[in-house]
Amino acid sequence: MHDQVFNFNYCTPTKVLFGKDSIKGLPAEMAPFGKRVLLVYGGGSIKRSGLYDEVKRLLQDFEIFELPGVEPNPRITSVREGGRICREQHIDMVLAVGGGSVLDCSKVICDAPFYDGDPWDLVLDSSKITKALPLFTVLTLAATGSEYDPAAVISNLETNEKIGVLSPHNYPKVSVLDPTYTLTVSKRQTAAGSADIMSHIFEQYFVDGSCMVSEGLSESILRTVIKFAKIAYEDGNNYTARANLMWASSLACNGICQVGSEPGAWVCHAIEHELSAYYDITHGEGLALLTPVIMRYTLNDKTVKRYAYFAHRVFDLPLNDDLYVTARAGIEALEAFFASIGLPKTLRDVGITSKDKFDAMAEHACKCFPLHQAFVPLSPAQVREILEQSF
Amino acid sequence: MHDQVFNFNYCTPTKVLFGKDSIKGLPAEMAPFGKRVLLVYGGGSIKRSGLYDEVKRLLQDFEIFELPGVEPNPRITSVREGGRICREQHIDMVLAVGGGSVLDCSKVICDAPFYDGDPWDLVLDSSKITKALPLFTVLTLAATGSEYDPAAVISNLETNEKIGVLSPHNYPKVSVLDPTYTLTVSKRQTAAGSADIMSHIFEQYFVDGSCMVSEGLSESILRTVIKFAKIAYEDGNNYTARANLMWASSLACNGICQVGSEPGAWVCHAIEHELSAYYDITHGEGLALLTPVIMRYTLNDKTVKRYAYFAHRVFDLPLNDDLYVTARAGIEALEAFFASIGLPKTLRDVGITSKDKFDAMAEHACKCFPLHQAFVPLSPAQVREILEQSF
Numbered sequence: 001m002h003d004q005v006f007n008f009n010y011c012t013p014t015k016v017l018f019g020k021d022s023i024k025g026l027p028a029e030m031a032p033f034g035k036r037v038l039l040v041y042g043g044g045s046i047k048r049s050g051l052y053d054e055v056k057r058l059l060q061d062f063e064i065f066e067l068p069g070v071e072p073n074p075r076i077t078s079v080r081e082g083g084r085i086c087r088e089q090h091i092d093m094v095l096a097v098g099g100g101s102v103l104d105c106s107k108v109i110c111d112a113p114f115y116d117g118d119p120w121d122l123v124l125d126s127s128k129i130t131k132a133l134p135l136f137t138v139l140t141l142a143a144t145g146s147e148y149d150p151a152a153v154i155s156n157l158e159t160n161e162k163i164g165v166l167s168p169h170n171y172p173k174v175s176v177l178d179p180t181y182t183l184t185v186s187k188r189q190t191a192a193g194s195a196d197i198m199s200h201i202f203e204q205y206f207v208d209g210s211c212m213v214s215e216g217l218s219e220s221i222l223r224t225v226i227k228f229a230k231i232a233y234e235d236g237n238n239y240t241a242r243a244n245l246m247w248a249s250s251l252a253c254n255g256i257c258q259v260g261s262e263p264g265a266w267v268c269h270a271i272e273h274e275l276s277a278y279y280d281i282t283h284g285e286g287l288a289l290l291t292p293v294i295m296r297y298t299l300n301d302k303t304v305k306r307y308a309y310f311a312h313r314v315f316d317l318p319l320n321d322d323l324y325v326t327a328r329a330g331i332e333a334l335e336a337f338f339a340s341i342g343l344p345k346t347l348r349d350v351g352i353t354s355k356d357k358f359d360a361m362a363e364h365a366c367k368c369f370p371l372h373q374a375f376v377p378l379s380p381a382q383v384r385e386i387l388e389q390s391f
Numbered sequence: 392m393h394d395q396v397f398n399f400n401y402c403t404p405t406k407v408l409f410g411k412d413s414i415k416g417l418p419a420e421m422a423p424f425g426k427r428v429l430l431v432y433g434g435g436s437i438k439r440s441g442l443y444d445e446v447k448r449l450l451q452d453f454e455i456f457e458l459p460g461v462e463p464n465p466r467i468t469s470v471r472e473g474g475r476i477c478r479e480q481h482i483d484m485v486l487a488v489g490g491g492s493v494l495d496c497s498k499v500i501c502d503a504p505f506y507d508g509d510p511w512d513l514v515l516d517s518s519k520i521t522k523a524l525p526l527f528t529v530l531t532l533a534a535t536g537s538e539y540d541p542a543a544v545i546s547n548l549e550t551n552e553k554i555g556v557l558s559p560h561n562y563p564k565v566s567v568l569d570p571t572y573t574l575t576v577s578k579r580q581t582a583a584g585s586a587d588i589m590s591h592i593f594e595q596y597f598v599d600g601s602c603m604v605s606e607g608l609s610e611s612i613l614r615t616v617i618k619f620a621k622i623a624y625e626d627g628n629n630y631t632a633r634a635n636l637m638w639a640s641s642l643a644c645n646g647i648c649q650v651g652s653e654p655g656a657w658v659c660h661a662i663e664h665e666l667s668a669y670y671d672i673t674h675g676e677g678l679a680l681l682t683p684v685i686m687r688y689t690l691n692d693k694t695v696k697r698y699a700y701f702a703h704r705v706f707d708l709p710l711n712d713d714l715y716v717t718a719r720a721g722i723e724a725l726e727a728f729f730a731s732i733g734l735p736k737t738l739r740d741v742g743i744t745s746k747d748k749f750d751a752m753a754e755h756a757c758k759c760f761p762l763h764q765a766f767v768p769l770s771p772a773q774v775r776e777i778l779e780q781s782f
Contacts, residue, residue: 005570005634007410012403018650019398179396212615213608213638220607227603243396247604247651256647259409260638 004209005260011168012254014148018177018247020239023138027058029174033134034092038085040067040106042098046140049184055097055138065089067109070098073155073162073276073283074105079119083112086133093134096172100144100196103137104152107170110135123154123165132169138176141185142245143193143284145200145253147175155277162277163368164269177250179242187233190245191341192284194229197249198222199287203266204258206295206306207375211260218257221248222314226337233341268294270369271383274361281350288343289350292335293390298376299327306375307331347391358387395600396651402559403645405539409568409638411630414529418449420565424525425483429476431458431497433489437531440575446488446529456480458500461489464546464553464667464674465496470510474503477524484525487563491535491587494528495543498561501526514545514556523560529567532576533636534584534675536591536644538566546668553668554759555660568641570633578624581636582732583675585620588640589613590678594657595649597686597697598766602651609648612639613705617728624732659685661760662774665752672741679734680741683726684781689767690718697766698722738782749778 017025030037037059046052056064067082085091086109096106110132112119122128139147146152150170155162185193205218225248231241251257258264271294272286299307308323311330320326335345344350362383365371371378378386408416421428428450437443447455458473476482477500487497501523503510513519530538537543541561546553576584595601596609616639622632642648649655662685663677690698699714702721711717726736735741753774756762762769769777 003631005410005631005638007413009406009408009413009416011406015400015402016650017400019396022398022400025400211638212618212635213611213642216611216614217604217608220604220611223607224603240394240396243651244603247396247602251604259407260634 003212005211006209006262008259010255010259012148012171012256014171015174016148016177016250017174019243020178020180022178023054023058023176026136026138026174026176027061030059030062030093030095030136033173035061035063036065036090036092037062038065038067038082038089038091038094038109040070040082040094040096040098040102040109042068042070042102044068046097049181051097051138051140051181055095059095065091070102070105072101073280074101076120076123076154076156078105079108079112079154082106082109083119086113091133093136095136095138097138097140099139099141100146103139103146103172104144104154106135106137107132107146107152108154108165111167111169120156123163126165126167129167129169132167135170135172136174137172138178138181139246140181141189141193142182142242142249143196145197145249147172147177148250149254151253153273160277162273164273175250177246179239179246182242182246183237183239185236187236187342190229190232190236191343192282192288193249194225194245194284194341195288195338195343196284197225197245197252199268199284199291200252201257202291203264203269204261205310206303207262207264208302209262214257214259214261217251219313221252221257224248226314229341265370265374267369267371267374267378270365270371271361271386273368274365275347275352278357278361279350279352281352285344285350288338289345289347290386290390292331292338293386295331295334297382297386297389299324299331300376303375347387355388355391358384362387394603396602397600397653399650401646401650403539403562403647405562406565407539407568407641408565410634411569411571413569414445414449414567417527417529417565417567418452421450421453421484421486421527424564426452426454427456427481427483428453429456429458429473429480429482429485429500431461431473431485431487431489431493431500433459433461433493435459436575437488440572442488442529442531442572446486450486456482461493461496463492464671465492467511467514467545467547469496470499470503470545473497473500474510477504482524484527486527486529488529488531490530490532491537494530494537494563495535495545497526497528498523498537498543499545499556502558502560511547514554517556517558520558520560523558526561526563527565528563529569529572530637531572532580532584533573533633533640534587536588536640538563538568539641540645542644544664551668553664555664566641568637570630570637573633573637574628574630576627578627578733581620581623581627582734583673583679584640585616585636585675585732586679586729586734587675588616588636588643590659590675590682591643592648593682594655594660595652596701597694598653598655599693600653605648605650605652608642610704612643612648615639617705620732656761656765658760658762658765658769661756661762662752662777664759665756666738666743669748669752670741670743672743676735676741679729680736680738681777681781683722683729684777686722686725688773688777688780690715690722691767694766738778746779746782749775753778
């Protein structure tokens with residue numbers, strides 16, 4: 001299961017400032033890049049929490065322009081607007097304050113001024129990203145890992161597309177990870193964020209060949225999230241729980257858990273992107289309800305050892321002589337964990353009450369992700385079955 | 392033991408090119424930095440292995456200058472010589488091909504041209520390092536982790552000092568990690584390198600408060616080294632074993648295993664540096680013989696839980712109700728592992744047959760490292776006792 005190390009290239013140049021009050025280091029990091037800052041944020045929770053005022057106070061020597069109102073599942077329309085401001089105002093750098101959506105949106109905003117066309121082209125073809133404004137981030141939700149990776153997911157509501165874009169130009173320069181900013185995150189978002197972190201690991205860990213070091217790191221992150229998501233769900237103010245989730249989220253998605261292993265096909269993300277493209281549901285909730293269904297659907301002689309060892313190492317379940325018993329117990333333990341933090345179990349739980357779009361979603365998922373190369377290769381018809389079983 | 396996440400800053404900007412033939416990517420990485428390259432290497436093993444010829448062939452579009460003959464426990468005299476060549480020949484970048492000694496030496500060579508004085512000053516006071524030539528590395532020994540960290544250890548035989556220097560300017564730009572270059576490493580160096588990797592983990596892992604993710608990563612690296620060091624020791628040509636050791640070595644020392652945890656005091660390294668400064672012994676051998684002695688010496692009510700869980704998680708030993716039983720079994724298992732790959736057990740085994748220098752070494756170790764802040768604080772008198780027990 002893990003006696004291989006595949007070739008890889010790896011570099012995460014982002015500097016992390018982690019911990020309470022680490023934002024104080026931000027002005028010194030930003031100063032070398034200029035004075036004109038585009039501040040990007042979401043629905044205004046940073047104003048209620050006081051973080052907005054804190055940022056403005058810290059950056060009093062800078063000239064601040066603002067793009068508020070970035071949506072969950074950030075839209076290309078916001079990217080276009082941010083790109084326009086960067087050009088017109090000769091912005092030197094972008095500061096994203098928020099969760100993964102704000103950060104993802106900001107990444108493509110940083111790319112936009114250097115491309116003479118619609119930024120949606122950059123999402124469709126990352127090779128068109130040739131340069132980017134420096135990006136700084138202040139994270140307020142432990143979930144997507146965007147603060148520490150080169151990826152962004154942007155939605156286009158006109159075309160019902162939600163597409164991921166990766167570019168080495170899109171690593172943040174510096175990310176401020178202060179768990180205190182996540183103390184006010186709701187139970188629901190805490191649970192969804194935790195499911196997102198775990199799903200990032202699953203996508204990279206449920207593969208045929210994986211490097212032993214990466215495997216151990218992945219299991220460590222899963223155990224950490226399972227332990228501390230429960231604590232943070234029950235006591236939002238627990239700094240230690242928030243801190244563990246935050247660092248887990250950053251490491252889960254930046255490649256360090258995957259290096260040396262076979263690449264995953266990102267099956268669950270492929271299907272979930274369709275759900276939230278069509279129905280604008282919460283990403284982590286979609287992932288949580290799909291994961292056990294996908295695991296059961298793909299449980300076979302090829303995957304059973306991996307799923308059984310997952311159960312053993314992450315949930316401390318005994319290894320049965322019949323690995324199928326252990327594997328199924330692991331899937332049940334995962335379901336029970338998700339339920340314990342209030343995550344939905346079915347598509348109907350998240351308000352998807354029609355099967356109308358199943359065919360279109362299944363087709364598109366297989367078009368956007370290499371699902372025919374997955375641990376268990378999946379056809380559109382099989383993705384449709386998974387959707388049926390999730391209903 | 393792990394319910395804390397301490398504040399930290401973290402950034403490793405080095406790009407890793409990992410795997411067989413990954414060196415082919417090197418010329419494209421170097422090209423943007425100029426044409427004039429100082430090639431630094433050691434005792435000529437890279438000529439015997441053919442790697443020297445391969446490098447010269449790959450870099451035919453560059454102008455190559457050479458500094459051969461860098462010693463194990465690299466000396467400040469070599470740094471001075473390299474610095475002189477860089478200045479006189481207007482070198483654009485340095486390419487280090489070798490093990491940790493060659494890489495460490497090259498780091499300070501990169502710093503030297505930007506300092507108007509003796510480079511030994513830079514070792515004594517890293518704040519004098521203000522700029523560095525770009526450094527590229529091709530690793531031939533999995534051990535020190537120098538290929539992926541900002542540290543260098545330089546010896547001064549005139550003053551009997553072996554001192555570590557850390558500077559953010561000293562990260563390599565790109566490190567080529569091709570396990571095939573380590574297939575010819577001798578049994579003895581394979582064992583010593585593996586002990587070095589494990590010791591880097593121990594120095595960061597045997598602390599009071601450690602972050603759960605870092606702890607799990609550390610345990611994963613220890614299990615990986617224990618498994619694959621044995622295989623590589625017995626079958627040097629095993630690529631998979633070499634690959635696992637190589638990636639383990641890089642992650643073990645660049646901070647990623649330590650972030651969020653209390654800093655370690657590097658007790659074993661503190662004492663070993665004295666041994667190799669005075670007696671020029673093999674670093675990893677010194678670490679291997681000291682580690683069990685230090686663990687036994689520091690086993691007490693504060694450390695017993697950590698040592699017991701180490702035994703349980705890394706060596707799969709059962710957790711006894713009396714944690715001292717488990718902790719002692721873990722120390723014995725570690726000793727047995729070291730013995731199984733031919734590592735020495737005593738100072739006499741490495742040719743140190745006199746206690747003459749014990750006082751001086753103990754004093755100096757406590758001067759160079761914060762041993763009074765260790766997991767179990769140590770005075771010079773106590774370090775002397777550890778040396779006695781290692782004799």
